[in-house]
Amino acid sequence: xxxxxxxxxxxxxxxxxxxxxxxxxxxxxxxxxxxxxxxxxxxxxxxxxxxxxxxxxxxxxxxxxxxxxxxxxxxxxxxxxxxxxxxxxxxxxxxxxxxxxxxxxxxxxxxxxxxxxxxxxxxxxxxxxxxxxxxxxxxxxxxxxxxxxxxxxxxxxxxxxxxxxxxxxxxxxxxxxxxxxxxxxxxxxxxxxxxxxxxxxxxxxxxxxxxxxxxxxxxxxxxxxxxxxxxxxxxxxxxxxxxxxxxxxxxxxxxxxxxxxxxxxxxxxxxxxxxxxxxxxxxxxxxxxxxxxxxxxxxxxxxxxxxxxxxxxxxxxxxxxxxxxxxxxxxxxxxxxxxxxxxxxxxxxxxxxxxxxxxxxxxxxxxxxxxxxxxxxxxxxxxxxxxxxxxxxxxxxxxxxxxxxxxxxxxxxxxxxxxxxxxxxxxxxxxxxxxxxxxxxxxxxxxxxxxxxxxxxxxxxxxxxxxxxxxxxxxxxxxxxxxxxxxxxxxxxxxxxxxxxxxxxxxxx
Amino acid sequence: xxxxxxxxxxxxxxxxxxxxxxxxxxxxxxxxxxxxxxxxxxxxxxxxxxxxxxxxxxxxxxxxxxxxxxxxxxxxxxxxxxxxxxxxxxxxxxxxxxxxxxxxxxxxxxxxxxxxxxxxxxxxxxxxxxxxxxxxxxxxxxxxxxxxxxxxxxxxxxxxxxxxxxxxxxxxxxxxxxxxxxxxxxxxxxxxxxxxxxxxxxxxxxxxxxxxxxxxxxxxxxxxxxxxxxxxxxxxxxxxxxxxxxxxxxxxxxxxxxxxxxxxxxxxxxxxxxxxxxxxxxxxxxxxxxxxxxxxxxxxxxxxxxxxxxxxxxxxxxxxxxxxxxxxxxxxxxxxxxxxxxxxxxxxxxxxxxxxxxxxxxxxxxxxxxxxxxxxxxxxxxxxx
Numbered sequence: 001x002x003x004x005x006x007x008x009x010x011x012x013x014x015x016x017x018x019x020x021x022x023x024x025x026x027x028x029x030x031x032x033x034x035x036x037x038x039x040x041x042x043x044x045x046x047x048x049x050x051x052x053x054x055x056x057x058x059x060x061x062x063x064x065x066x067x068x069x070x071x072x073x074x075x076x077x078x079x080x081x082x083x084x085x086x087x088x089x090x091x092x093x094x095x096x097x098x099x100x101x102x103x104x105x106x107x108x109x110x111x112x113x114x115x116x117x118x119x120x121x122x123x124x125x126x127x128x129x130x131x132x133x134x135x136x137x138x139x140x141x142x143x144x145x146x147x148x149x150x151x152x153x154x155x156x157x158x159x160x161x162x163x164x165x166x167x168x169x170x171x172x173x174x175x176x177x178x179x180x181x182x183x184x185x186x187x188x189x190x191x192x193x194x195x196x197x198x199x200x201x202x203x204x205x206x207x208x209x210x211x212x213x214x215x216x217x218x219x220x221x222x223x224x225x226x227x228x229x230x231x232x233x234x235x236x237x238x239x240x241x242x243x244x245x246x247x248x249x250x251x252x253x254x255x256x257x258x259x260x261x262x263x264x265x266x267x268x269x270x271x272x273x274x275x276x277x278x279x280x281x282x283x284x285x286x287x288x289x290x291x292x293x294x295x296x297x298x299x300x301x302x303x304x305x306x307x308x309x310x311x312x313x314x315x316x317x318x319x320x321x322x323x324x325x326x327x328x329x330x331x332x333x334x335x336x337x338x339x340x341x342x343x344x345x346x347x348x349x350x351x352x353x354x355x356x357x358x359x360x361x362x363x364x365x366x367x368x369x370x371x372x373x374x375x376x377x378x379x380x381x382x383x384x385x386x387x388x389x390x391x392x393x394x395x396x397x398x399x400x401x402x403x404x405x406x407x408x409x410x411x412x413x414x415x416x417x418x419x420x421x422x423x424x425x426x427x428x429x430x431x432x433x434x435x436x437x438x439x440x441x442x443x444x445x446x447x448x449x450x451x452x453x454x455x456x457x458x459x460x461x462x463x464x465x466x467x468x469x470x471x472x473x474x475x476x477x478x479x480x481x482x483x484x485x486x487x488x489x490x491x492x493x494x495x496x497x498x499x500x501x502x503x504x505x506x507x508x509x
Numbered sequence: 510x511x512x513x514x515x516x517x518x519x520x521x522x523x524x525x526x527x528x529x530x531x532x533x534x535x536x537x538x539x540x541x542x543x544x545x546x547x548x549x550x551x552x553x554x555x556x557x558x559x560x561x562x563x564x565x566x567x568x569x570x571x572x573x574x575x576x577x578x579x580x581x582x583x584x585x586x587x588x589x590x591x592x593x594x595x596x597x598x599x600x601x602x603x604x605x606x607x608x609x610x611x612x613x614x615x616x617x618x619x620x621x622x623x624x625x626x627x628x629x630x631x632x633x634x635x636x637x638x639x640x641x642x643x644x645x646x647x648x649x650x651x652x653x654x655x656x657x658x659x660x661x662x663x664x665x666x667x668x669x670x671x672x673x674x675x676x677x678x679x680x681x682x683x684x685x686x687x688x689x690x691x692x693x694x695x696x697x698x699x700x701x702x703x704x705x706x707x708x709x710x711x712x713x714x715x716x717x718x719x720x721x722x723x724x725x726x727x728x729x730x731x732x733x734x735x736x737x738x739x740x741x742x743x744x745x746x747x748x749x750x751x752x753x754x755x756x757x758x759x760x761x762x763x764x765x766x767x768x769x770x771x772x773x774x775x776x777x778x779x780x781x782x783x784x785x786x787x788x789x790x791x792x793x794x795x796x797x798x799x800x801x802x803x804x805x806x807x808x809x810x811x812x813x814x815x816x817x818x819x820x821x822x823x824x825x826x827x828x829x830x831x832x833x834x835x836x837x838x839x840x841x842x843x844x845x846x847x848x849x850x851x852x853x854x855x856x857x858x859x860x861x862x863x864x865x866x867x868x869x870x871x872x873x874x875x876x877x878x879x880x881x882x883x884x885x886x887x888x889x890x891x892x893x894x
Contacts, residue, residue: 002809036834036846036888044863046841047658048781051863130512158524163514166523169530170516178516225864232869246808247888248834269892290546298543306541312552321782390551394558394590394622395693402663409664424665425782428658433556442550458527459534466535 004030006278007266009251012040013489014476015282016234020078021497023241034250039231047426050319056227058089058220060487069218071487083233089220094331095191096415097340104188108219124185135213137164172200172208187340197311197447199346204456254292262471280496282477310447311383312432316405319426320376328418332365350386380408387443389432448478561589563893566652574711580629588622591655593688594681598653603639610636613680617687631677659787666757672700675762686719699725706733745773752777761787788839791857791876793819804884822874832890840876852883
């Protein structure tokens with residue numbers, strides 16, 4: 001029987017980083033991935049003259065060499081930074097809500113952002129400045145917490161990061177109100193909410209402020225060769241460090257010890273058993289406890305059932321036979337909403353008919369030669385806040401998916417005045433079924449467990465050690481302690497990988 | 510920090526709230542239901558019907574279409590669904606080799622839900638000759654996932670599709686016509702079907718039955734003059750009447766036909782988005798044959814495999830009976846995506862790899878000829894679920 005110090009299940013963003021961290025920590029590591037490509041959502045695909053990005057809109061917290069973000073530093077530590085070429089996204093976003101007659105284009109850079117907001121909303125400056133001051137304190141408090149591996153000294157927290165602690169238990173909307181931010185400024189500043197997928201009544205201020213601050217302060221990045229470049233760079237690094245990778249291979253069982261219920265091994269889909277005492281699962285606890293493990297304790301069943309799936313994904317990819325100027329597509333990044341009230345918009349996203357929100361990207365606005373001269377590439381994403389695609393039958397599937405894609409095109413043309421429909425050369429549509437197929441996520445969820453008020457970033461981070469219940473089993477990716485999104489998934493892999501290195505030292509191989 | 514954040518009248522109440530977050534989450538987790546976690550989810554079950562992956566298929570009936578074409582009717586292990594125009598790969602073990610070929614599905618999507626699927630195969634090469642001469646009712650084959658982009662796309666394509674078929678290239682269009690009959694798709698389909706003689710027309714009777722206000726069929730015979738048939742090749746004169754309105758041209762047939770028809774289409778100045786071509790399998794290349802050594806890593810194992818310089822790397826792997834992934838055999842689907850450790854190679858036709866694949870040294874063995882000894886890391890073929 002083959003024996004490894006650690007097995008990583010799933011080569012998504014979290015799993016890839018975890019594998020590198022394990023190898024750097026001296027652990028003999030095996031990475032198994034069900035799909036034939038590494039990366040999970042971080043991949044690309046070809047259609048005709050186009051190579052489409054599968055999921056990444058913009059990477060948060062990377063930053064250029066003269067303004068490195070935490071992800072940049074992490075990539076340098078992992079030894080992958082020099083394997084990837086990056087480009088910077090030009091502007092932060094354009095948010096359009098025709099019902100509210102709102103159309104705002106926001107720049108990167110904290111000062112520029114505040115100035116622009118003041119132009120749109122005179123009198124917003126003071127509250128905006130407070131927002132970014134508070135957000136910066138959140139970042140510093142998180143940096144301190146990470147530097148002491150989550151064991152923060154509450155005296156130091158209260159003394160040095162008082163505002164963080166005082167604001168830390170509130171939702172985004174509660175803090176917006178406390179800052180007396182004008183309504184229109186709140187509406188514009190709320191635009192990013194769909195990147196995290198919980199309404200701003202539910203989402204913790206700390207989580208949102210942390211993301212917005214990092215985007216605006218450092219700008220956003222994307223790799224030149226789509227996110228497939230990141231995934232292959234990570235694989236390259238894993239091989240350099242002597243790690244083993246099995247693609248087209250599904251882990252079908254986690255073997256546990258009858259003595260303490262801890263990890264004893266993994267069974268692969270060809271029946272082969274791998275002996276290991278340590279697993280990093282880059283997949284849903286729902287799958288691990290519901291399918292991969294026998295003899296799961298009631299405590300785990302309860303705590304898994306208690307959690308709520310976040311958004312189920314839908315993306316339309318278009319390859320267009322005209323350049324962005326000709327099409328009238330002016331921006332890189334659009335948020336198109338029916339209402340900027342995230343609570344109401346969230347409710348509307350619970351049905352296929354009612355959901356018309358979209359986050360849309362034109363890749364050529366950051367990377368003009370992403371596709372041949374005289375063409376453009378766009379992708380349009382939305383989320384479903386309920387399991388409504390579960391009711392779509394195989395026979396109706398094509399009709400429903402085209403119905404949604406059609407609505408997306410119409411809305412984009414109406415809200416922006418662009419003309420894209422007559423220029424579609426390639427079209428590809430990913431639904432919750434597509435995400436279920438490639439990544440095996442339950443219900444086609446792409447955002448892990450929702451950032452509900454009680455299950456938000458702060459309590460998850462604070463309970464990281466407490467949540468380690470099965471000996472040798474840790475999680476990475478959107479379902480874990482850093483929640484979803486590219487940078488969060490990388491950090492979760494970093495944390496779980498390093499913690500497992502510690503487990504191996506403490507608990508033995 | 511220039512200001513002190515305060516939400517409640519007394520700042521310490523905000524602190525207290527902060528401290529309650531952990532006990533609050535702990536309590537919520539304890540309050541979860543103790544009923545068993547689901548073992549499956551509706552979306553995932555539907556995904557499995559739309560994309561069953563590899564499955565077993567038993568040959569139920571063989572139907573002779575023409576002197577060199579037969580239709581093979583299979584019963585599959587699982588019900589599944591596909592889009593008319595898609596292909597599947599059919600795999601079998603022949604003379605010690607693991608061989609597979611992609612074939613367009615010639616039956617209606619509706620029947621696949623009843624575990625019935627048909628493939629129409631022309632006797633041209635190694636695999637088809639085996640099917641033609643040796644395959645018998647009751648034999649079990651391995652069927653791949655329905656794939657390809659040679660389908661009607663309502664948001665992109667014109668309301669009228671002009672289908673140009675050459676020989677056995679009729680199969681995807683036959684399926685598309687059935688899908689229109691079954692009200693799965695909604696567009697007008699005009700099939701211009703070229704063959705040598707009337708006897709070479711596959712599905713002539715079936716196509717005539719499918720003719721309707723939405724489905725039209727025009728037969729063009731190149732080696733026979735007969736009443737009710739056009740004579741010659743698919744020329745611009747034959748195409749002209751259909752070009753007065755917005756049409757999407759879809760073509761399926763041999764490379765020679767593509768070359769001819771593409772020329773004939775030139776005068777109509779169709780944009781790229783209005784022309785779709787079904788890719789053909791990469792064939793052998795000509796030239797002096799050399800034998801190279803491939804070192805192939807699959808899973809935990811390493812194999813030494815001889816490879817002919819005139820055949821693709823995939824063929825060498827199949828000849829050695831290695832269970833490797835293969836689907837389109839035209840370099841486009843990326844299913845055989847493999848890491849090149851060392852060695853020189855030539856890609857047949859256009860390079861359809863992703864940019865990062867070039868950067869980090871990945872190849873698609875199905876469209877790559879070896880130019881030296883090579884070392885590769887190839888993923889194993891997916892297991893049957």
